[in-house]
Amino acid sequence: xxxxxxxxxxxxxxxxxxxxxxxxxxxxxxxxxxxxxxxxxxxxxxxxxxxxxxxxxxxxxxxxxxxxxxxxxxxxxxxxxxxxxxxxxxxxxxxxxxxxxxxxxxxxxxxxxxxxxxxxxxxxxxxxxxxxxxxxxxxxxxxxxxxx
Numbered sequence: 822x823x824x825x826x827x828x829x830x831x832x833x834x835x836x837x838x839x840x841x842x843x844x845x846x847x848x849x850x851x852x853x854x855x856x857x858x859x860x861x862x863x864x865x866x867x868x869x870x871x872x873x874x875x876x877x878x879x880x881x882x883x884x885x886x887x888x889x890x891x892x893x894x895x896x897x898x899x900x901x902x903x904x905x906x907x908x909x910x911x912x913x914x915x916x917x918x919x920x921x922x923x924x925x926x927x928x929x930x931x932x933x934x935x936x937x938x939x940x941x942x943x944x945x946x947x948x949x950x951x952x953x954x955x956x957x958x959x960x961x962x963x964x965x966x967x968x969x
Contacts, residue, residue, distance in 0.1 A: 824870045824910060825854050842899070846906040853877055875954075877907050908954075915953040923949040924964055936968045 828851045835844040853873050857865050865873065881904035888897035908914075915923075927945035928934075942964050947955065 823864070824867075825851070825865075828854065828910070842902055843906055846903040849903070850874070850877065850907060850910065871911065871954075874907055874911050878904055878911070881907065911954045912952060913954065915950050915955050919953075920946075920950065920955065920960055920963065924960070924967060928967065934968065936965065939964055939968055942968070 828847055832844065832847045832851065835847055850873075853876075854865060854870065857869060857873055861869075881900045885897040885900040885904070888894070888900060923946045924942065926949060927942050931938075931941050931945055933939075933942050939961075943957075943961060946960065946964065947957075
């Protein structure tokens, strides 16, 4: 079952259960997937779907931070609840030690010890974690701390 079909099915069940928050998050996911389909004139493959969901997650995180800074805790909690729902459609997240091992292996493979070439290490580590969800910002901080 494609992600779009799964989202459609979940949307129907959310409507029947009258779960407003879940329904809104699912509609947002569906709209993003359909927008991609309209823009590219083709169905989204798995990599494109994950990229779309990742961007939605990033938007929710940034919105929650902005709402907190603005003193709108209720809106920040709503954004975080949507974020959790979107994450439910993503593959399993890579664990801390798994990320550490990937970074160590990437550094050993590339032989890079300079902070100036951090991008090469990041790319190699992300390739080792392909198919798993990884927070790029957190991984970047770990690579930076190991290289400096």
